[in-house]
Amino acid sequence: MTKQVQQLDRVIIRFAGDSGDGMQLTGDRFTAETAQFGNDLSTLPNFPAEIRAPAGTLPGVSSFQLHFADHDILTPGDAPNVLVAMNPAALKANLVDLPRGADIIANTDEFTKRNLQKVGYAASPLEDESLSEWRVHAVPLTSLTLKALEEFEISKKDAERAKNMFALGLLSWLYHRPTEATVKFLETKFAKKPDIAKANVAAFRAGWNYGETTESFSVSYEIRPAKLAEGVYRNISGNQALAYGLIAASVQSGLPLFLGSYPITPASDILHELSKHKRFGIRTFQAEDEIAGVGAALGAAFGGALGVTTTSGPGVTLKAETVGLAVTTELPLIVVDVQRAGPSTGMPTKTEQTDLLMALYGRNGESPVPVIAPSTPSDCFDAAIEAARIALRYRTPVILLSDGYLANGSEPWRVPETADLPDISVEFTTEPNAEDGSYLPFKRDTETLARPWAVPGTPGLEHRIGGIEKADGTGNISYDPDNHDKMVRLRQAKIDGIDVPDLTVDDPDGDARVLVLGWGSTFGPIAAAVRRVRKTGAKVAQAHLRHLNPLPANTGDVLRSYDKVLLPEINLGQLALLLRARFLIDVISYNRVRGLPFKAEELAAVIQDVIDSE
Amino acid sequence: MSSAESLNGKGLALIPRAEGAQTMKDFKSDQEVRWCPGCGDYAILAAVQSFLPELGLRRENIVFVSGIGCSSRFPYYLNTYGFHSIHGRAPAIATGLATSRPDLSVWVITGDGDGLSIGGNHLIHALRRNVNLNILLFNNRIYGLTKGQYSPTSEIGKITKSTPMGSLDKPFNPISLALGAEAGFVARTIDSDRKHLQGVLREAAAHRGTSLVEIYQNCNIFNDNAFEALKDPSTRDEITVKLEHGRPIVFGTGENEKAVRLSPYGGVEVVRRSEVADDEILVHDMHSPDPSLAFALSRLDDPSFEHVPIGIFRSVDRPAYDQLMAEQLAAATAEDGKGSLDALLHGGDTWRIG
Ligand SMILES: Cc1ncc(C[n+]2csc(CCOP(=O)(O)OP(=O)(O)O)c2C)c(N)n1
Ligand code: SF4
Ligand SMILES: [Mg+2]
Numbered sequence: 001m002t003k004q005v006q007q008l009d010r011v012i013i014r015f016a017g018d019s020g021d022g023m024q025l026t027g028d029r030f031t032a033e034t035a036q037f038g039n040d041l042s043t044l045p046n047f048p049a050e051i052r053a054p055a056g057t058l059p060g061v062s063s064f065q066l067h068f069a070d071h072d073i074l075t076p077g078d079a080p081n082v083l084v085a086m087n088p089a090a091l092k093a094n095l096v097d098l099p100r101g102a103d104i105i106a107n108t109d110e111f112t113k114r115n116l117q118k119v120g121y122a123a124s125p126l127e128d129e130s131l132s133e134w135r136v137h138a139v140p141l142t143s144l145t146l147k148a149l150e151e152f153e154i155s156k157k158d159a160e161r162a163k164n165m166f167a168l169g170l171l172s173w174l175y176h177r178p179t180e181a182t183v184k185f186l187e188t189k190f191a192k193k194p195d196i197a198k199a200n201v202a203a204f205r206a207g208w209n210y211g212e213t214t215e216s217f218s219v220s221y222e223i224r225p226a227k228l229a230e231g232v233y234r235n236i237s238g239n240q241a242l243a244y245g246l247i248a249a250s251v252q253s254g255l256p257l258f259l260g261s262y263p264i265t266p267a268s269d270i271l272h273e274l275s276k277h278k279r280f281g282i283r284t285f286q287a288e289d290e291i292a293g294v295g296a297a298l299g300a301a302f303g304g305a306l307g308v309t310t311t312s313g314p315g316v317t318l319k320a321e322t323v324g325l326a327v328t329t330e331l332p333l334i335v336v337d338v339q340r341a342g343p344s345t346g347m348p349t350k351t352e353q354t355d356l357l358m359a360l361y362g363r364n365g366e367s368p369v370p371v372i373a374p375s376t377p378s379d380c381f382d383a384a385i386e387a388a389r390i391a392l393r394y395r396t397p398v399i400l401l402s403d404g405y406l407a408n409g410s411e412p413w414r415v416p417e418t419a420d421l422p423d424i425s426v427e428f429t430t431e432p433n434a435e436d437g438s439y440l441p442f443k444r445d446t447e448t449l450a451r452p453w454a455v456p457g458t459p460g461l462e463h464r465i466g467g468i469e470k471a472d473g474t475g476n477i478s479y480d481p482d483n484h485d486k487m488v489r490l491r492q493a494k495i496d497g498i499d500v501p502d503l504t505v506d507d508p509d510g511d512a513r514v515l516v517l518g519w520g521s522t523f524g525p526i527a528a529a530v531r532r533v534r535k536t537g538a539k540v541a542q543a544h545l546r547h548l549n550p551l552p553a554n555t556g557d558v559l560r561s562y563d564k565v566l567l568p569e570i571n572l573g574q575l576a577l578l579l580r581a582r583f584l585i586d587v588i589s590y591n592r593v594r595g596l597p598f599k600a601e602e603l604a605a606v607i608q609d610v611i612d613s614e
Numbered sequence: 615m616s617s618a619e620s621l622n623g624k625g626l627a628l629i630p631r632a633e634g635a636q637t638m639k640d641f642k643s644d645q646e647v648r649w650c651p652g653c654g655d656y657a658i659l660a661a662v663q664s665f666l667p668e669l670g671l672r673r674e675n676i677v678f679v680s681g682i683g684c685s686s687r688f689p690y691y692l693n694t695y696g697f698h699s700i701h702g703r704a705p706a707i708a709t710g711l712a713t714s715r716p717d718l719s720v721w722v723i724t725g726d727g728d729g730l731s732i733g734g735n736h737l738i739h740a741l742r743r744n745v746n747l748n749i750l751l752f753n754n755r756i757y758g759l760t761k762g763q764y765s766p767t768s769e770i771g772k773i774t775k776s777t778p779m780g781s782l783d784k785p786f787n788p789i790s791l792a793l794g795a796e797a798g799f800v801a802r803t804i805d806s807d808r809k810h811l812q813g814v815l816r817e818a819a820a821h822r823g824t825s826l827v828e829i830y831q832n833c834n835i836f837n838d839n840a841f842e843a844l845k846d847p848s849t850r851d852e853i854t855v856k857l858e859h860g861r862p863i864v865f866g867t868g869e870n871e872k873a874v875r876l877s878p879y880g881g882v883e884v885v886r887r888s889e890v891a892d893d894e895i896l897v898h899d900m901h902s903p904d905p906s907l908a909f910a911l912s913r914l915d916d917p918s919f920e921h922v923p924i925g926i927f928r929s930v931d932r933p934a935y936d937q938l939m940a941e942q943l944a945a946a947t948a949e950d951g952k953g954s955l956d957a958l959l960h961g962g963d964t965w966r967i968g
Contacts, residue, residue, distance in 0.1 A: 466698025
């Protein structure tokens with residue numbers, strides 16, 4: 001039977017199953033195949049914080065969404081075209097997001113009476129009319145997998161577990177994905193258990209063959225590679241890009257990297273990644289708590305290392321006092337906050353932009369800290385280098401605000417040429433800097449206002465620093481009122497004077513009256529929404545802030561040149577508050593704090609509303 | 615033997631040596647010392663300043679890191695590198711410094727509040743990791759800088775501004791705590807006995823890994839005479855149990871001479887010297903791999919303060935944290951070569967467009 005092949009320009013697939021079903025792995029592999037094929041893509045993993053919530057229940061559902069296309073795309077997509085539901089819970093939890101007419105591939109073996117009851121289905125939705133508006137492909141994934149693996153000498157449990165690879169094989173057939181890399185991946189992953197490796201490969205192939213032979217699927221789809229800029233690409237997640245950016249910063253600065261960190265979702269993967277790269281002279285220190293993590297990083301910075309600490313919101317609160325110490329001792333330090341839903345423990349695996357005001361103001365005293373926010377997963381690489389540049393050049397702690405969406409989401413990344421990376425090398429002070437031949441640890445560079453950095457081991461420059469107010473120049477303890485006022489202002493002026501690039505505006509015709517402003521991870525959804533609105537002929541400009549402190553010098557001018565400024569944020573209006581206070585501009589806030597990224601469709605409607613209300 | 619082990623007992627091996635001879639003057643900074651007149655901190659400062667030249671290290675390779683408290687002002691008065699940090703966190707900050715810079719001699723100055731209350735967590739973890747630090751814990755059994763609240767080493771029932779009816783909580787015994795936290799080097803000394811203090815510092819510096827030295831320090835303003843019994847000539851010899859490696863543990867004079875022996879209950883006990891045979895007397899072995907006896911000795915002053923051991927309770931070598939970490943970096947590099955950024959970025963599954 002030859003099957004029909006249909007061309008599509010883009011597809012959104014969501015794999016959903018029990019936490020134990022291996023959906024993240026399945027999604028990762030499909031992503032790798034898709035990346036290799038050359039589509040543009042964007043992913044959104046969504047998993048419970050519990051490692052293994054009770055099997056078959058709604059809280060236990062884990063999903064992975066992937067958007068891929070033959071053109072450049074900006075988000076993981078609003079609504080899936082295809083849902084792979086490994087059990088009734090996965091169906092029930094995800095059906096709300098599924099537009100009518102979408103495909104559902106359901107593992108019928110798991111639609112048992114007991115499993116249906118667990119999630120409150122009185123009867124199987126596969127058998128009544130309730131799914132009639134969707135295209136349902138009922139596939140007994142488990143039993144087909146077991147059958148395919150009959151010959152293998154592995155336990156039934158292990159055979160059953162390979163059902164995610166069967167599903168992957170089926171989807172790979174459906175969308176013409178290349179398969180060699182997955183076979184290789186499985187062989188490496190299970191190198192120590194060759195039987196399991198072979199079984200998984202067999203299940204994967206059986207899934208592919210099933211697609212080819214079954215009547216449940218009469219059409220398969222082709223999505224041509226996207227025409228992206230020339231270069232070498234790889235798929236990368238935000239956390240991995242951030243870790244690579246830190247390594248690059250270490251290489252480009254010539255300073256050994258010291259990471260002090262305490263495990264916390266969704267930041268731990270940066271610690272894991274950096275721990276693998278000891279060949280770069282990287283020291284990773286899993287501290288007893290967040291305070292020790294940042295303390296050790298600051299101690300290492302005092303000794304001349306590139307000191308870094310990585311955490312999420314709850315950890316940033318603990319680090320505040322040490323960040324203040326770094327502010328006043330004027331030592332370089334990078335603090336990475338991978339934001340998650342708060343307050344308190346909040347929702348550890350869900351995303352939010354709610355730490356902005358804490359990053360800016362969450363310390364005692366006048367304690368200015370530069371803040372940078374990457375806009376996409378791969379941008380985390382550049383943002384890390386930029387954070388290091390500012391920290392080193394201005395001798396200051398820098399807070400980098402990533403978030404759960406960037407951290408775990410992934411996209412193709414054009415691998416930079418190392419020769420094109422910025423030179424951020426520093427020179428330690430090795431000679432006395434005062435006319436009388438002494439060393440003044442707080443004598444500032446006239447251009448940057450940065451103080452000299454003389455590290456222990458440098459003869460003749462022995463000096464003491466600390467958290468008590470310092471006399472300008474000598475750094476000796478000083479309680480002089482005027483000196484304190486001067487130092488407060490100097491520290492502020494140093495941060496205010498950091499060279500950050502101007503805010504650029506995307507306004508194709510130059511005559512839009514509405515500007516949509518964003519910061520951080522909302523870039524993709526905002527840009528996708530702006531495209532939609534423009535397609536209808538409406539005019540809208542877009543600008544995105546990467547530097548939250550200091551703000552680009554032209555920020556006020558840009559905002560003032562539009563009739564209306566719309567600012568979507570995944571918080572209750574934190575940047576809006578700042579902009580209103582600073583520029584007296586009444587920006588229009590749009591806020592949703594659901595632990596999820598914005599949808600393009602949702603934002604497009606909001607933008608249209610603002611345009612129409614003119 | 616790994617290279618980390620080869621440094622055992624050579625606490626100063628990786629630190630550059632000074633060229634000429636040094637004097638106490640080389641280690642005095644130009645800052646005016648601002649403790650209360652009569653404070654025990656002066657004696658400790660003078661003891662340290664006059665001891666440092668003997669180490670023969672380059673001054674620029676010595677760093678003093680402190681937390682917050684009267685005692686934590688210490689680094690300002692030494693002409694070395696210094697970092698006066700925040701309350702309780704000095705061991706954490708020093709851990710980052712010492713782990714990334716094996717060429718430095720790093721000293722932590724902390725108080726009983728700084729090190730055992732707010733910073734207790736960092737202290738125990740530094741000890742178990744065996745970071746290459748010398749931690750000097752100035753124990754005055756009071757919060758000095760905040761004007762006299764009771765501390766985690768104050769005796770039960772201590773009347774202070776915050777405990778007008780007496781404190782309720784049982785104090786820490788810093789030596790027991792350190793031993794419980796897997797410390798390799800644990801000692802106690804006293805501000806008024808410069809010779810003893812310097813002897814302990816000498817051994818602490820020679821130990822590679824974390825050395826914890828508790829220094830009894832008099833706060834004459836808020837807890838005067840806390841250690842008077844150990845200083846007063848009429849009582850001190852009857853109370854002070856001087857621990858010396860390889861020597862039977864005896865103390866007191868004349869009729870009051872006492873000895874320490876194993877008790878039938880698993881600990882140690884003090885008995886009249888006249889009542890025990892020579893071979894029953896416990897011989898102090900600070901190098902014993904098993905910390906049980908050191909721990910038992912640490913309990914002698916608890917809670918009575920009738921006899922107080924001072925000296926080195928335990929001095930046992932194991933590889934220090936910085937060396938173990940350096941070894942991992944070296945091993946990773948030896949196996950796969952030095953990291954190449956280009957190779958790293960181009961690693962994984964890549965594809966080319968155009
Ligand atoms: C975060 C924080 N909490 C509280 C204080 C106030 N404080 C400063 S020193 C101190 C106690 C010091 O006691 P100790 O460590 O015994 O030092 P001493 O002054 O006795 O030498 C306290 C509570 C502080 N500086 N920082
Ligand atoms: S308050 Fe006590 S510890 Fe502090 S300086 Fe005065 S005497 Fe010394
Ligand atoms: Mg004290």
